[in-house]
Amino acid sequence: MICFVTSGSHKYAVRELRDVPGMPKVDLLSYNQMFRSKSLRRATYVFTDFDRLDFWQRELAAKAFRCLSDAGVRVLNDPATALTRLPLLKVLNRRGLNSFAVWDAETDSLPDRYPVFLRTRSAHRGTQTELLGNAEQASMALERLVASGLCKSDLMFVEYCAEPIKDGLFRKLAAYCVDGQIVTGMSVHDESWHAKFGKEGAADADLYQDEYEAVRDNRYSDALKKHFEAAGISYGRADFTLVGGRVEVYEINTNPNNSRILDHPYPIRVETDALFHQRLAEAMQAIDTPIGGKPVPLDHPDLVSQRKRDWLLPRPRWTP
Known part of the structure; x- marks a missing residue:
């Protein structure tokens, strides 16, 4: 069995795998469900949706990852080290794997290469602007998005990098x-x-x-x-x-x-x-794990403490 750990409102993406011919048994577990669990049955675990977690959820997820890994369970995507969109694109550019640059709208200077566009770091909303051709347009677009209620800390400039495969396509x-x-x-x-x-x-x-x-x-x-x-x-x-x-x-x-x-x-x-x-x-x-064996306790002190607090909490809010 392969168990995907996702944000509560985004199980639908993985659920579609169940209908694929030849796919191993797929189970779904939200982070909220995992944090309330004293133990997890043995399976292959895939951690996902890091851009939809706050810092504490991600830290708890990393500790659950280690409980599973230390017990010999196959676990994919370490929450403590996996890169999300902005740091990933910075690393790929720095290593020469991508040619285009990105800029953190909150901490970096305005872009020094154009055209660029603005998008959110975490939410899966796509681009928030058309192409911006210079610093003045970039500054005005950023001010406009912040004025609309988008958080500057979640905005990033991305250098345009695309090429039509044929005219207009x-x-x-x-x-x-x-x-x-x-x-x-x-x-x-x-x-x-x-x-x-x-x-x-x-x-x-x-x-x-x-x-x-x-x-x-x-x-x-x-x-x-x-x-x-x-x-x-x-x-x-x-x-x-x-x-x-x-x-x-x-x-x-x-x-x-x-x-x-x-x-x-x-x-x-x-x-x-x-x-x-x-x-x-x-x-x-190739990564499937047979069902069976002794469950793995989630016994890290922070996970134990969190379970005692979480029983009072309602279902977590939806995030884009």
């Missing part, structure tokens, strides 16, 4: 990491450089054929291993693109959506998605 690529094994995933095609959700009908048969070949050949496996290693993330999905033939990673999501494509105007997309999910299921099988 952008592609965002994806690849999963499952304990070091990279699985090339499905792409998104859009007429906008954001390419967050994709636009139906934007791609053609040639692009979908190329997508199939990328998944079949696991085209981006070698290129992305260093990015996951730099992130300290052993399970997640890298969203990236190619600029001048070079991989540029936008983020690594530890709790990505896993919806399947069961119908499409181009049948090859259904075939590609089935192949991708087959590969993903095979990678999951």
Whole structure:
């Protein structure tokens, strides 16, 4: 069994894995449920959603991670070391794995390279501005977002780094990491450089054929291993693109959506998605843990103390 630990309101992303043919048994556990538990049954545990945790939740999660690890349980994504969006992109740029830069809107100076855009560090909202061409535009956009109620501490400038795959069409690529094994995933095609959700009908048969070949050949496996290693993330999905033939990673999501494509105007997309999910299921099988054995106590003093306090708390609030 593989148990994913998520924020309470975002179990839906992992729940979709249960419908994938060949997938091992998948269980779901919220952090709130975990912090109230005296022990956990033996399984493979995958910790996720770090950008949706406050500092104390993340520290408690790291201590639960160590209780499991010390008991010999396979555990992926250490909450104490996994990088979230802003520090990850800074590290990737500093190591030469990404060419584009990012700036913390709260502590860094205004960008010295343009164009840029503003986005949130934690929430999965996409871009908050269009492209900003100079320092004056960047400063005004930041002031406008803060005036609207967004927290400066959760805003970051990102240098524009995208390249159309053909005139007026952008592609965002994806690849999963499952304990070091990279699985090339499905792409998104859009007429906008954001390419967050994709636009139906934007791609053609040639692009979908190329997508199939990328998944079949696991085209981006070698290129992305260093990015996951730099992130300290052993399970997640890298969203990236190619600029001048070079991989540029936008983020690594530890709790990505896993919806399947069961119908499409181009049948090859259904075939590609089935192949991708087959590969993903095979990678999951390799980390599966048989059910059984003595439960693992969550006996760190901070976890014990937190359980005594948490019984008074209501269900945690939803976070974006």
